[in-house]
Amino acid sequence: MSDATEQTQGEPEREPGARRVKVVLVDDHRMFRAGVQAEIGRTETTGVEVVGEAADVEQAVTVITATRPEVVLLDVHLPGGGGVEVLRRCAPLMADPENPVRFLALSVSDAAEDVIGVIRGGARGYVTKTITGTDLVDSIFRVQEGDAVFSPRLAGFVLDAFASTDSPPVDEDLDRLTQREREVLRLIARGYAYKEIAKQLFISVKTVESHVSAVLRKLQLSNRHELTRWATARRLV
Structure with missing residues (x-):
C-alpha cells in the first residue's frame, strides 16, 4: 500500500487473549493483495488473520461462504459484477444475527457514486488505498465491532446521501x-x-x-x- 506504515522492529506481540479478527481480502490485483497481507497479516502483532483471498465476484462469494470471516476487505471494481454484486450475493451472511460477516470497502476510487453504491449494498465502511497499515487494522476492528468507518472526505458523501429519506439520487x-x-x-x-x-x-x-x-x-x-x-x-x- 502506498503510504502504509512499517512495523517497527521489536514491537511487542499482543498479549494472549487480545482481540483477533478473521479477514478475507477481495481485490483483482494479486500484488496488492500480497502487500495488504504482508502489512496487516502478522497475526501475533496485529491480531488480524487473513483466512482467504479472491480476485473476482465468483471467487469472493465462494471463499466468503466457506470461511465465514468476520470482516471482508472488498474492492469496488471487480470482474464479474463488482463489489456491489458480492454484497448482494452475501446478504444472508451479513444478516446472520449470531455471526454476521461485515464488509469494509478498500478501493482506489473516491467517487461519490462508488461510495454510496457499496454502502447502500450493506458495507459498513469505505476507506481508500492510501490508508496506512495501522489505520487499516484499526478500521477492521472497528467494523468487526459494528462501527461505521470512512476516510474523512468520504464521510461527507454518505451524510449527504442519507441526510433525509427524500434526498435525491446521487446522479439520476x-x-x-x-x-x-x-x-x-x-x-x-x-x-x-x-x-x-x-x-x-x-x-x-x-x-x-x-x-x-x-x-x-x-x-x-x-x-x-x-x-x-x-x-x-x-x-x-
Whole structure:
C-alpha cells in the first residue's frame, strides 16, 4: 500500500487473549493483495488473520461462504459484477444475527457514486488505498465491532446521501444504469477495447456491445467519445 506504515522492529506481540479478527481480502490485483497481507497479516502483532483471498465476484462469494470471516476487505471494481454484486450475493451472511460477516470497502476510487453504491449494498465502511497499515487494522476492528468507518472526505458523501429519506439520487442519469452497464461504462471511458472489456468481465464481445448500446441510449449519447467525456466529468474514470 502506498503510504502504509512499517512495523517497527521489536514491537511487542499482543498479549494472549487480545482481540483477533478473521479477514478475507477481495481485490483483482494479486500484488496488492500480497502487500495488504504482508502489512496487516502478522497475526501475533496485529491480531488480524487473513483466512482467504479472491480476485473476482465468483471467487469472493465462494471463499466468503466457506470461511465465514468476520470482516471482508472488498474492492469496488471487480470482474464479474463488482463489489456491489458480492454484497448482494452475501446478504444472508451479513444478516446472520449470531455471526454476521461485515464488509469494509478498500478501493482506489473516491467517487461519490462508488461510495454510496457499496454502502447502500450493506458495507459498513469505505476507506481508500492510501490508508496506512495501522489505520487499516484499526478500521477492521472497528467494523468487526459494528462501527461505521470512512476516510474523512468520504464521510461527507454518505451524510449527504442519507441526510433525509427524500434526498435525491446521487446522479439520476447514473441511476438509470445497471451495475454491469456502469462497469462497462468505466472501462470504455478508460480506453479499453471491446475484447479487453469482455475478458475483464468474463462476458462475450456481443454482450459488451449490447451494454454499450444500452448505456448510450439511456444517457442519450452518440458515441464512445461523448461517453468518455460524460464519465470523466463525473469522475467515474
